[in-house]
Amino acid sequence: MPVSKPRRKNQPSRRLLGHCARCRRACWSDSPDGPRWNAEVRAGQVVGIECPDCQTPEENMEAELKAATLDYRTMTKRADGRTAIAPRGGWHTAVAADHPIVEDKTVHLAAEILDGRLNLAVGPHSDARLHEPFTGAAAQAVRAALAAKEARPGTRTLTFAPMEDFGPDTIVFIEDQAIADDAEDRGELVVCFSPQMNPHLLTAFTPTIADCIRGLLAA
Numbered sequence: 001m002p003v004s005k006p007r008r009k010n011q012p013s014r015r016l017l018g019h020c021a022r023c024r025r026a027c028w029s030d031s032p033d034g035p036r037w038n039a040e041v042r043a044g045q046v047v048g049i050e051c052p053d054c055q056t057p058e059e060n061m062e063a064e065l066k067a068a069t070l071d072y073r074t075m076t077k078r079a080d081g082r083t084a085i086a087p088r089g090g091w092h093t094a095v096a097a098d099h100p101i102v103e104d105k106t107v108h109l110a111a112e113i114l115d116g117r118l119n120l121a122v123g124p125h126s127d128a129r130l131h132e133p134f135t136g137a138a139a140q141a142v143r144a145a146l147a148a149k150e151a152r153p154g155t156r157t158l159t160f161a162p163m164e165d166f167g168p169d170t171i172v173f174i175e176d177q178a179i180a181d182d183a184e185d186r187g188e189l190v191v192c193f194s195p196q197m198n199p200h201l202l203t204a205f206t207p208t209i210a211d212c213i214r215g216l217l218a219a
């Protein structure tokens with residue numbers, strides 16, 4: 001009879017985040033000195049990290065400044081070997097996800113920032129052109145989500161509405177008759193967001209859409 005090896009106890013998830021560019025020391029997700037590592041970021045991408053021991057006093061200072069603006073808890077080693085870090089309250093990766101609100105057939109899309117990720121949820125009833133308001137990685141994730149759900153193109157236009165009911169980290173696209181007081185269908189999808197919306201959500205959208213939302217937030 002085959003004997004199975006004793007199972008390893010579940011260890012808290014400990015991830016290798018990268019190596020110091022100078023001394024090659026490993027940086028682990030649970031390193032106590034993690035926040036003092038310095039990340040060199042170019043165009044939102046981490047191109048290298050340096051451990052506290054290898055930093056000059058100026059770089060130590062820079063690392064502390066960055067710790068105030070970057071959320072090192074979201075630091076993730078990506079498939080291409082690079083390390084990604086989200087800005088505080090922001091996101092570094094856009095993914096197709098599920099969200100219970102999209103089970104309602106009048107809701108076409110929900111975008112939510114959670115733990116350094118932008119989660120994008122659609123349903124099979126969603127308008128298949130909904131990747132168009134998004135840009136970059138967010139557009140790719142929406143396109144993939146719509147394809148996976150076999151969504152079909154619709155004919156609705158977009159309008160925008162700040163609404164008190166939404167949390168700051170979520171944007172939802174809802175059919176107009178579902179939220180309009182008169183319950184009339186004007187062929188619109190209403191982009192709903194909190195008046196206190198997390199500004200990092202804006203970076204997922206094309207400049208035109210981001211400006212529309214920004215204008216309403218300032219109003």
Ligand SMILES: [Zn+2]
Pocket residue numbers: 020021022023024025050051052053054
């Ligand atoms: Zn080092």
